[in-house]
Amino acid sequence: MRREGDTKQKLFNTAVELIWENSYGSISVDDICSRAGVNKGSFYYAFKSKSDLAVAAFENHWNKKRPVLDEIFSSQVPPLERMKKYCDRVVQDQLEKYQKAGKVCGCPFCSIGSELSTQDEPIRKKAHELSERSMKYLASTLREAIAEGAVEAKDPMELAREVFCYISGLLMQAKIENNPEILKCLKKGVFRILGAKPLAALS
Amino acid sequence: MRREGDTKQKLFNTAVELIWENSYGSISVDDICSRAGVNKGSFYYAFKSKSDLAVAAFENHWNKKRPVLDEIFSSQVPPLERMKKYCDRVVQDQLEKYQKAGKVCGCPFCSIGSELSTQDEPIRKKAHELSERSMKYLASTLREAIAEGAVEAKDPMELAREVFCYISGLLMQAKIENNPEILKCLKKGVFRILGAKPLAALS
DNA sequence: CTTGCAATATACTAACCAGTCAACTAAGTT
DNA sequence: AACTTAGTTGACTGGTTAGTATATTGCAAG
Numbered sequence: 001m002r003r004e005g006d007t008k009q010k011l012f013n014t015a016v017e018l019i020w021e022n023s024y025g026s027i028s029v030d031d032i033c034s035r036a037g038v039n040k041g042s043f044y045y046a047f048k049s050k051s052d053l054a055v056a057a058f059e060n061h062w063n064k065k066r067p068v069l070d071e072i073f074s075s076q077v078p079p080l081e082r083m084k085k086y087c088d089r090v091v092q093d094q095l096e097k098y099q100k101a102g103k104v105c106g107c108p109f110c111s112i113g114s115e116l117s118t119q120d121e122p123i124r125k126k127a128h129e130l131s132e133r134s135m136k137y138l139a140s141t142l143r144e145a146i147a148e149g150a151v152e153a154k155d156p157m158e159l160a161r162e163v164f165c166y167i168s169g170l171l172m173q174a175k176i177e178n179n180p181e182i183l184k185c186l187k188k189g190v191f192r193i194l195g196a197k198p199l200a201a202l203s
Numbered sequence: 204m205r206r207e208g209d210t211k212q213k214l215f216n217t218a219v220e221l222i223w224e225n226s227y228g229s230i231s232v233d234d235i236c237s238r239a240g241v242n243k244g245s246f247y248y249a250f251k252s253k254s255d256l257a258v259a260a261f262e263n264h265w266n267k268k269r270p271v272l273d274e275i276f277s278s279q280v281p282p283l284e285r286m287k288k289y290c291d292r293v294v295q296d297q298l299e300k301y302q303k304a305g306k307v308c309g310c311p312f313c314s315i316g317s318e319l320s321t322q323d324e325p326i327r328k329k330a331h332e333l334s335e336r337s338m339k340y341l342a343s344t345l346r347e348a349i350a351e352g353a354v355e356a357k358d359p360m361e362l363a364r365e366v367f368c369y370i371s372g373l374l375m376q377a378k379i380e381n382n383p384e385i386l387k388c389l390k391k392g393v394f395r396i397l398g399a400k401p402l403a404a405l406s
Numbered sequence: 407c408t409t410g411c412a413a414t415a416t417a418c419t420a421a422c423c424a425g426t427c428a429a430c431t432a433a434g435t436t
Numbered sequence: 437a438a439c440t441t442a443g444t445t446g447a448c449t450g451g452t453t454a455g456t457a458t459a460t461t462g463c464a465a466g
Contacts, residue, residue: 114313
């Protein structure tokens with residue numbers, strides 16, 4: 001015994017997987033426990049509620065994604081190149097999940113945020129916090145793109161929100177249509193929002 | 204007695220209201236029945252399942268919205284004017300719901316679609332169908348705008364999807380932030396997607 | 407080698423869930 | 437007035453829910 005870290009991590013992974021592929025409301029603590037191979041007692045020893053686990057699990061999931069984002073949005077890369085890479089990566093992640101789960105699952109953070117924001121304040125706050133972190137990457141990238149004259153806009157944060165809303169809306173729509181094909185126009189749409197100029201930069 | 208129509212309509216209204224303000228998974232058939240003042244037996248006389256009610260209720264909700272959309276998207280109005288009116292109306296509806304419910308509730312169709320698309324196929328299909336109906340209004344409007352030279356684009360349907368994804372993503376984000384303020388830039392963002400030209404058309 | 411405690415295990419509860427059912431009511435028909 | 441039947445009623449069922457209580461395990465320090 002004496003392996004709490006392991007237990008928590010298993011619960012994190014299982015919770016994100018099950019909630020992402022199904023929904024928070026449709027999976028039970030028992031489902032999570034049995035799938036993770038953890039007993040209920042250990043669950044409630046590690047977390048005080050189902051909602052608590054969800055908040056921690058999504059924070060953990062974001063932290064695992066962070067190194068990838070740090071690399072994509074590295075200042076070493078020209079800003080529009082970062083945007084391209086980010087778009088490609090989002091689509092790639094979606095397609096991988098599609099193959100594993102057999103259906104389009106959308107953005108896990110947005111899905112749980114959309115489901116629970118009106119009902120569970122800690123979950124809403126976490127979902128909000130995580131989307132703001134994503135938007136920060138976009139905003140600083142777009143600030144540079146604007147400074148370089150590659151993109152025309154006044155407020156980089158506002159533009160970042162537009163891009164972010166478009167991307168999350170597209171992922172949601174792909175989920176609702178259960179059609180990965182429509183993800184293909186993600187990059188094109190993003191560059192349309194950024195203005196006509198960088199369209200030529202599309203590989 | 205002998206008033207099934209009334210019973211169904213009460214269940215439609217209550218179901219949409221409760222699901223919109225909370226979520227499908229968190230409200231029970233008993234909740235819907237007691238709020239609607241309908242007995243459980245009558246519920247199951249009228250609908251064969253909770254999921255069945257949801258599909259019918261959202262179809263009904265869309266049909267009640269349809270005359271408003273038909274007017275907004277009337278061919279009598281110049282295409283970019285239609286887009287402006289539509290944006291204003293979306294924001295107005297959101298603000299009204301915000302005042303009634305005390306929180307930002309987002310798009311009801313997208314919310315239930317996002318929650319259940321991976322789990323309940325009839326609900327996914329209905330959500331898909333309803334978003335395609337909305338996109339048709341946008342696509343035919345944008346086709347005219349392109350023909351007039353007011354907007355530069357090749358495929359009106361593709362552009363309509365971009366606009367629709369942006370709008371639904373913004374409504375979702377407003378829900379996750381529980382902040383109606385961010386709805387204010389909806390129109391600006393839509394016109395940015397449509398290209399710089401019609402920006403001057405903003406009132 | 408024993409004592410203390412972090413962590414695991416499992417049985418349990420009380421509330422709630424979607425859905426069923428047989429009795430009942432009233433309007434329409436003859 | 438007797439019959440038919442669409443629609444209503446609310447008690448009921450069997451299963452599930454989140455969360456708890458209590459017992460047990462095994463490591464580590466003294």
